[in-house]
Each structure stands twice: as C-alpha cells, then as structure tokens.
Amino acid sequence: MTTYAVGDLQGCHEEFVALLERLDFDPRRDRLWLAGDLVNRGRGSLDCLREVMALGDAARVVLGNHDLHLLAVARGGARLKRKDTLDAILAAADRERVLDWLQSRPLVVRDGDTLMSHAGLPPQWTLDQAEPLAAEVAERLGGERAGAFLEQMYGNEPARWRDDLDGLDRLRAIVNTFTRMRFIAADGALDFSAKEGLDSAPPGFAPWFQYPRDDDPRLLFGHWAALEGETPGSRVRAEALDTGCVWGGALTALDLESGARISVPSRY
Numbered sequence: 049m050t051t052y053a054v055g056d057l058q059g060c061h062e063e064f065v066a067l068l069e070r071l072d073f074d075p076r077r078d079r080l081w082l083a084g085d086l087v088n089r090g091r092g093s094l095d096c097l098r099e100v101m102a103l104g105d106a107a108r109v110v111l112g113n114h115d116l117h118l119l120a121v122a123r124g125g126a127r128l129k130r131k132d133t134l135d136a137i138l139a140a141a142d143r144e145r146v147l148d149w150l151q152s153r154p155l156v157v158r159d160g161d162t163l164m165s166h167a168g169l170p171p172q173w174t175l176d177q178a179e180p181l182a183a184e185v186a187e188r189l190g191g192e193r194a195g196a197f198l199e200q201m202y203g204n205e206p207a208r209w210r211d212d213l214d215g216l217d218r219l220r221a222i223v224n225t226f227t228r229m230r231f232i233a234a235d236g237a238l239d240f241s242a243k244e245g246l247d248s249a250p251p252g253f254a255p256w257f258q259y260p261r262d263d264d265p266r267l268l269f270g271h272w273a274a275l276e277g278e279t280p281g282s283r284v285r286a287e288a289l290d291t292g293c294v295w296g297g298a299l300t301a302l303d304l305e306s307g308a309r310i311s312v313p314s315r316y
C-alpha cells in the first residue's frame with residue numbers, strides 16, 4: 049500500500065486521471081489524501097468531484113476555500129464570481145448528492161504526527177488542537193444550521209485567533225485559518241490581501257511556516273500555488289502540495305512514505 053498526498057485539483061480532471069495512471073493507483077490497495085480545492089477555476093470540476101467520490105474510502109479529502117465557496121453559492125445564498133467555473137456542478141442532476149458529499153468532508157485529516165489541511169496549521173495551534181477545532185466547523189456544516197452558517201461564513205474578521213472567541217466569529221476564524229491562511233503576523237493575525245510569491249508579503253507579515261512551533265508535526269497543505277511546491281525559510285516540517293496545475297504548472301503527488309514527488313504537466 050502506498051499513500052499519496054495531492055494538492056489542489058481545481059477542476060484539473062484530465063491531469064488528475066493522468067496522475068492516477070502514472071501512480072498505478074489502485075483504490076483497493078493504495079490511499080489518496082487530497083488537500084482541498086477540488087473545484088473551481090478549471091474546466092472539469094464536476095468530473096473531479098465524481099472521480100474522487102468513486103474512490104470511496106481510499107480517498108481522504110479536506111475542504112478548501114473554493115469548495116466552501118461552492119457550498120456557499122449552492123446552499124448559502126452567495127453569488128457566483130466572474131471567474132468561477134462551477135455552473136456544471138450547480139446544474140447537475142445529482143447536485144444534491146455531490147454537494148452532500150462535499151459538505152461532509154472535514155477541514156483536517158490526521159494520521160499520527162501528519163496533518164493535512166488546505167492552508168496549513170498556524171504556530172498558535174498545536175497538532176492536538178487541530179482536529180477538535182476543525183470538528184467544531186464540521187459539526188455546524190453537518191447540522192440543521194448549516195445553511196445559516198454558509199450565509200454568514202464570508203468575511204475577514206476576526207483576523208486574529210483568541211481562545212475565547214465564540215459563535216460565528218469563532219467558526220469563521222477556524223475556517224479562515226484552515227482554508228485561507230498564507231501570510232500571518234507575529235501575533236497570529238491573518239493577512240487576506242497577498243497571494244502571490246513570498247516577496248508579496250505585507251510589512252510585518254511572514255508565511256505561516258516561517259514561524260517556529262513548540263511541537264513538530266508534519267504539515268501537508270495546498271492553497272498557495274505561487275510557492276510552486278517549495279517552502280523557503282520554513283522552520284517547521286511543511287510540505288507544499290499545490291504546484292499550480294490550473295495556472296499552467298503541474299499536478300503533483302507526494303508519496304508519504306518515501307517523500308518522492310511525482311508530477312504530471314498541466315494541460316492549461
């Protein structure tokens with residue numbers, strides 16, 4: 049059995065199929081971790097969802113900000129944006145089944161000291177805090193108040209985590225940290241303006257993985273295509289998985305046992 053972790057698919061279905069072939073991936077034998085953002089920007093979002101759903105328990109998936117955006121549009125009254133490529137999902141005959149599946153995905157997946165989330169793990173949260181915090185959001189997404197939550201999920205406040213946050217502020221802070229974080233300040237405040245390379249850091253902000261931690265987890269994340277799979281200056285064991293397939297880069301799988309990376313080129 050081999051376990052692979054793959055970054056943002058973003059609708060890159062042809063490349064996803066090519067990567068699985070290249071890995072000789074067998075769902076009866078192998079396991080796949082997907083770092084979220086299965087959908088949007090690319091042309092094959094619906095096919096990506098169906099392909100991953102067909103893998104059943106062989107695939108473990110976390111939610112990314114684009115996945116949550118889809119849920120907010122479909123079930124929270126949010127509006128499509130100009131560059132969104134979500135129409136086929138919204139018009140699909142089986143859209144409720146597909147959306148139910150997506151909505152029941154967690155924000156983090158953990159195995160031992162390895163943790164995957166879409167954007168990473170900030171230094172102020174320990175490895176052991178990650179799953180309980182993510183579970184607070186999963187519980188809301190799985191309950192009767194999910195629609196109301198999706199209606200009020202958007203927003204950049206509170207930008208800084210506090211343990212005593214409660215209600216929607218608390219849930220929004222957890223969502224934003226696990227799915228939108230890139231640059232943070234020393235006090236943990238999130239920046240939402242910069243998403244290019246490291247030289248786009250706002251004054252006083254640095255990539256979350258350049259801050260030291262008290263524990264030493266292995267952190268798998270996607271979300272940040274401009275890193276091109278690298279984590280320069282990292283002070284933690286971080287593995288960047290998004291190699292920008294939808295931006296003309298590549299789709300990459302990390303073999304979690306050997307550390308080898310296997311890529312297929314983008315068709316964009």
Ligand SMILES: Nc1ncnc2c1ncn2[C@@H]1O[C@H](COP(=O)(O)OP(=O)(O)OP(=O)(O)OP(=O)(O)OC[C@H]2O[C@@H](n3cnc4c(N)ncnc43)[C@H](O)[C@@H]2O)[C@@H](O)[C@H]1O
Nearest residue numbers: 113114116117201202203243244271272273274276292295
């Ligand atoms: N609580 C909440 N509050 C508010 N909104 C919420 C929310 N929850 C969910 N959302 C939703 O989040 C969605 C996304 O927000 P956006 O800000 O549109 O998306 P993003 O995920 O931050 O950026 P993007 O998809 O462009 O990221 P990537 O790293 O691939 O690409 C980034 C850039 O890197 C560039 N890039 C890619 N590869 C590169 C490379 N090799 N070198 C340099 N640049 C590169 C690309 O050109 C691109 O410009 C919105 O639709 C919003 O609705």
